[in-house]
Structures are given as C-alpha cells and as structure tokens.
Amino acid sequence: MSEQHKVYKPKAISGFPEWLPEYRAVELAWLDKIRAVFESYGFCNIETPSVEEIDALSAKAGETEKEIYTLTRLQADDGESKEARLALHFDLTVPMARYVAQHFGQLVFPFKRYQMQKSWRGERPQKGRYREFYQCDIDVVNIDELPIHFDAELPAVLFEAYQALGIPPVEIHISNRKILIGYLQGLGVADTAPLTRALDKLDKIGADGVLKVLADEGVSADVAQKALAFVQIKTPDSSFADKVRALGVQNELMEQGITELQFVTDNLKHLHGDKNAGGGMVANLGIIRGLDYYTGTVLEARFKENATHWPKGAPSLSIGGGGRYDDLAGSFINQKLPGVGLSIGLTRLFGLLMDQGKIAAGSKSPADVLVVLPDEARRAEASDTARTLRSRGFKVEMYHRDAKIKNQMAYAEKKGIAHVWFPPFKDGQPHEVKNMTTGEQKPADAAVWTP
C-alpha cells in the first residue's frame, strides 16, 4: 500500500497529548487510583457524550464560547446540516448539570456522581495548555438545599486522591465566598466584583500589584489595605475566624461564611496526620476562584511550598479545585439544584510532571510472566501452562515462536516482564521459573506457584 498512497508523515498534534505505553501505564494507574478514592466515598460513575448541543453549552459557557470545537461532517452530501448544532464539551460541569436536569426523575438525591472524561478547548497552543485533556470530577447535587456535610467531604476526597498518586505533598486551600463578600460589604463596598477580581490576582501579581490595580479602580487606600489584609489570612485550622474578626468588620453574611468554613475546617483536622508528609489543609482567605457561579465554599489544590521534589512553577499552579454553587442546572430545569463539586485537572498535572521528568516510566507490558516456547512440539504444553497461570490471576505473555532462549529472555527484559517461565525442554524435566531481577531460577508448578 505504501506505493499506492501518498505517504503522510505522522507527527504530534499540538495540544493533543499522547504517551508512550510505559507512561500511559502510569496515567492509567492514576485514573484507577482516583476512581478508587471517588468510589470509596460512594460516588457513582456517569459518562456523558463527548458532545452537547451548542445551545446547552452556551447556556453556561460565557467567555469560553470562543474555545468550543464544533462538529461538521466532512461530506454532508445528504443535505443534513443538523451536526452544526453539536460541539465537544469544554468541561464536565455543564454536561453534568444537563444530565441531572434531563434524568431528574430517575436519580436518587443527594446525587453523588464522579465523571472521568476528556474535555476539549480550542485554545491557542502553549506550554501547559491542552486542547484535549482528562478531567476527574465529583459533584453532589441535591434538591432545594444541600447539607454542609458535603462541603467538608469533598476536600477530604480530593486530598486522598492526590495522596493515592504518590506525587509531592499537596495542600487543599479552602475559603468561603460569603466571608469575603460579607467583609467587603461591611467595609461599605457596594459593587464587590471589581475588588474580588483584583484580589484574585494576588498570587500572580503580588500585594503591590493588587494595590495598584485597586487604586486604578478608584478604591480608597484604606479599603484596599483592609481587603489585602483579609486575603492574606492563612491558618491550618479554624483560627482564621479570630483573624478575620480582628480586622474589625461586622457583617451577617460574613459570620454565616465563617460558621460554614469552621464546620469544614473542623471536619478536616484528620488531613494533618503524620502520614501526609507535610500536606494537609489550609484555610486560605485568598482563595477566590474566578468563575462567578460559586456562592460559598471554594477550594483549590496546590503543591505544598518548598516540598521535596517541588515541581518548578508550582506555587501559582492550581492542580484541582471547585466549590459550591447555588443553582447550576437552573437554566435547564425549573428546580433549585444546589451543588458542590470539584475537578482534578489530570492531564495538566500529569503533563507538568512529565515535562519535568518527575514521572517514572512504568512497564512496557502489563505481563508478570513470559512463558518460553521451548520448541514447536511443546507448544500445547507451553500454552496450557500460560492458561493455568492466567486462570490464577497472573498476566502472562507466551513467546510467539521457538526462537533461541536468549532471544526470548531478551524480549522479557526489554518489556520489563519480571518472571520467565521455562516449560520442560525434555520429557520428565520440571518446569522452572526465573526471577529476572534476582536472577534466581528454580523448579515451579503453574498450579500453585506464587512469585
């Protein structure tokens, strides 16, 4: 065929990551580990189509609209133009909201779901920006009212998920929007949006930068200083409340937020256990999260500063986060459906660590054992041996031809297969198995062998 067709030279497509098998093995293990943590808290899995109607995405898309990929048939020769109404989803939140609205009568509430799928954004390609990426989301949605219980449960799930991955220590930074909004209102600020927008940039532009932006916005120096003092409050427990109140502002919404955040931090004390290698939880009142639909709890996961093997560029990097929203499905259904949710940016995190050489390659083959083929006459016996081992739960490759033994062993070596099994080369000989790490070789019985 190579002569009949023009040769297309295969190349990477910018923004669409693809890993070699030994790294995909690690990514797959990550997905398994995250899923196990999500399920251990009773979240059920759903999967939504890769596409949504553009009208559904637009109901919530806002500024991301320009990043949507729409679908068109290459040769729509039958006059059908319906596909122009479809686009790839850009996150898993809008599809989840649409799903809950669509299947409302068939779900049990509080509805706890996880979703681990790819999303797509037609962004300009640049380092660390992906056009196709995995997100791992959990959300809890309830009818009318959602207990504060879940605001404390979700950060714990998130923390455990990162722990399961064996990456550098992660801290979950948590705040509650009501505290900031109430505080600003208590300071006499009528329109809080420009201030929160400026304060959200603290990690990027620093305190001086924020003060300058606030001055440009016409905010008085006094209010600016007090706002800045607020977002710099960080405590490892519920003592943030004293620090907020020490700033001298009294406000009902603020107090409501403090009560909620105290419930959350009180119920996350266990994250500071010994085994957490310095990770944990931080009440960080500088956490704002730009998206306007959050109404209470907001959280963000970050690598702990100065942790061992701290990835470069980590301080300003959010590797996951989320928060509470009052009514996300409201544009789809005439029901009040408050929720709290979070998302792990898996590809972003994995890609960052890959780029910095911090992901150790996995094995090129999932096999535990390579069964050698001594010669063609003994194929049936070798096959039986492989089948016996498989029936006992081992992953087994059988070598594909009666090549020289050193070639068969070289194959096991190259694929990282830990054990090589030798069926008898002559009648009456025992089976033997070689541990490729220690070099030890000894007789074995496939029916009872354990490594």
Place this chain on the structure above:
Amino acid sequence: MSEQHKVYKPKAISGFPEWLPEYRAVELAWLDKIRAVFESYGFCNIETPSVEEIDALSAKAGETEKEIYTLTRLQADDGESKEARLALHFDLTVPMARYVAQHFGQLVFPFKRYQMQKSWRGERPQKGRYREFYQCDIDVVNIDELPIHFDAELPAVLFEAYQALGIPPVEIHISNRKILIGYLQGLGVADTAPLTRALDKLDKIGADGVLKVLADEGVSADVAQKALAFVQIKTPDSSFADKVRALGVQNELMEQGITELQFVTDNLKHLHGDKNAGGGMVANLGIIRGLDYYTGTVLEARFKENATHWPKGAPSLSIGGGGRYDDLAGSFINQKLPGVGLSIGLTRLFGLLMDQGKIAAGSKSPADVLVVLPDEARRAEASDTARTLRSRGFKVEMYHRDAKIKNQMAYAEKKGIAHVWFPPFKDGQPHEVKNMTTGEQKPADAAVWTP
C-alpha cells in the same frame, strides 16, 4: 440564574448514547472485565487523541470519508484556521497505525497493544447505529513478519472477553482469506473481488440471493455453485480442510491458507471446554469481512444460534471481529509492518442488549456500607468509623445530616447499599451493622468487621 437565561430543554442526542448510573455501572464493569482479559495476555494500553489530522484519516479512510466529523472553532476570531485539518477518529485502527509509525523507534516489537476508546461516525441515525461508540481493540504489529502464533492467540482473547461479560454464548467464526482467494483462482476466476463481495452477503440474502447476484455479475452457474458450496463449509475443528479439498480444486495459495487456519483451529481446541456453555470456535469459510486490507486470518464473533436468551436479530450480527493485514502502517512509514487485530463493538453490543431488556441494572451507588449519623454531637465518631472502613477497602457513604433513622435507611435502600452501620447512639453502646438483604442486625467493630 434560571430567570436570567433562556431555558434550554435538555434532550437525548440521537446516536450519542448516555446511560443512567445503574446501567453505566454495568458498562463500566464490562470495560474493566475486557481490560483484565486483554492485560492477562500481556497487551499494553495506549490511548491516542480523539482527533487525527484529516490527511492521516484519509490515507486509509476510503468509503468512510463521508462519515468523518471535522472540528471547527466556534469563534476563530484570531485568524487561525488550523483546526479545519482535524477530525474525530472513526475507528482505532488508523490511529494505532499512525501511532506505531510515529513512535516506531521507541516501541518493542512484536508490539501488543490494546485500546479502549470512543470513536465517532457521522452516520444517519438509525436503530443500532451509534455516532459515538466504544470500541475495544487489540492488535499485534511486528516488523517484516508476524508469527502465526498471534492468529491463534487473538481469537482466544476475544472468546475469553465475551465469556467474562456473562452474556449469551458466543462463537468465534474463523476463516482465512487465502483459502477463498486461492480456491477462486483455482476455479479460474481472474478478478475475485466481485465474487467475494457477493459471497460476503450470504448471511443477509441467503444462498439464492447470492446465486442471483453472481449470475448478474456474469459468473458461470458452475463456478457460482462451487463458490457457494465453499462458503457454506463450517466445522468445529480442522476437518474443514478435508471438506475444502473434497471440492476438487488444487491451488498453492489455498493450501497455504489451509495450513494457517489449521494451526489456528488446532490451537483453539480448548475453547470447546465444558464451561463454555455451548459457545466456542467454528471454522467458517463463509467469513469474509468486507474491508479490503485483510490478507489472511479473518474472524467474527456472533451469538451462538438458538442459545438460551438469544438476543433478537442476533444471527446476522457481528459483535466483534478482525483479522490479519500485511501492511497497515505502510502509508505512514517506509517499513513493512504486518499485524493482526480485532475489535469488540462494545457500545453496539451493550446497546443491543439494553434495547432488549437483557442488561440487569447494577447498583445506583458503589457503596458497600452507609454509616448512619446518629446526631450532630456524634459526627466525629461517625466520620472516624467511615474512615476506618474505607482504610480497610470498603466503599462507604456517610449520611449527610442527622435525619430520622428511617430516612437514613430509606436512602440506603434507594441507592442499593447492602449494609447500614450504626455508630453508638449513647455512650457505652456498641456499634451495630444491619444487613439490608437479610435484615439481620448485630454488634460490629469497624477495625475487623467483614460482611
């Protein structure tokens, strides 16, 4: 928000399936089981982007070109038009071939990979046709030459995968293109393509239908009858060879195909074991597989005729299949890369059984245990209990507020959670656990309890 935005009424998008949690749980279990079988034979996982460059797809697309979905940015306001070169892949074979060519120097050959991803085809929607669907593929690709070993290994993998799903008995129908082509050449047919196309329709239009098509093609009645006799040969073992030879044609290519197919059937005898409930393997010379790139072994999985719970419409339905190809990556790289591969049409199979009510709903929650919250004062103790159980591998929901116990139990019932755990309601009381199936309730210790 519901008042600010127009209400978009959510609805299913034709051809893009979406399941309720209790059915997604079954689909997910299927994916896990298939993956476990694939890995048990040492296939490594890869994942390719959802998109390929249109040039890459076109190199192999042929007639499917019109079914490709291309991607466009909704608001490409920056003059970039590069995305028009991207399209969603329509299968996993072309991406695999491109992957092998692109990463050629970094792979270990024979390269055994599995891939379980969605593919997309912009087909006209109709019953049983999906526009987005899961495929589960395994392929082995080698340089220059691929041992016949794999032609026998792959059908065994396929058979085990179906067995793992617990669906009605499946038979793997296998042939080898060389036998048919050699046989037709032996009959003096110069251009075999029109005949194979007609013979491929046997299951759909019957013997008379095929004879009529062949007559229309100008094929002599004698050749047509002999060709028809050939494709009706079915044996559960390698006795097909005698039946072919009894038709009186002598041809070298045919004999080569017979030798290959005999190797395959001889090495698949174990599929006829007792536990297979009537499924197994059939040498079926009527298996042709339309796609022109197959050059040797071809196979197709079908429900066994008249099996218990046989799905309606099953006889003509291929629920998976594949074959050997000489050189699939040849349009991407100047290397001869023969392979053998197969694909399970997971969504098609799952959707068929769903439509016929043959999929039993799974649980609405993965949780094994619901931990009751006796009252707010005992929240920490209930949380600790849940954490202890989780650390021991159980999946645990903790109830989200101190509701009446009957409400907490009703929630467990609705979500299908098998055990309800009662922390002490008063100091000094023991923990207790209730089995929701038997109704039995007894004291238990979270540190050592087993169901």
